[in-house]
Amino acid sequence: MGRILDKLYDAGLTEIFIRVPLSAADRFGVKMDSFHLDSSSFHVHGNYGTGSHDEA
Numbered sequence: 001m002g003r004i005l006d007k008l009y010d011a012g013l014t015e016i017f018i019r020v021p022l023s024a025a026d027r028f029g030v031k032m033d034s035f036h037l038d039s040s041s042f043h044v045h046g047n048y049g050t051g052s053h054d055e056a
Contacts, residue, residue, distance in 0.1 A: 008016060025032060 024030075
């Protein structure tokens with residue numbers, strides 16, 4: 001697994017993250033006149049209240 005991850009990193013992750021969805025779109029016939037590729041992620045962690053009176 002480590003070697004595969006090293007190869008992915010060496011190949012350039014941005015290039016891979018672009019090629020994979022473009023290849024999928026081509027294979028499944030998705031029109032390419034407009035699209036948005038967002039490879040960012042959103043993480044939330046911490047303690048959260050569970051009662052109905054807790055503030056958001």
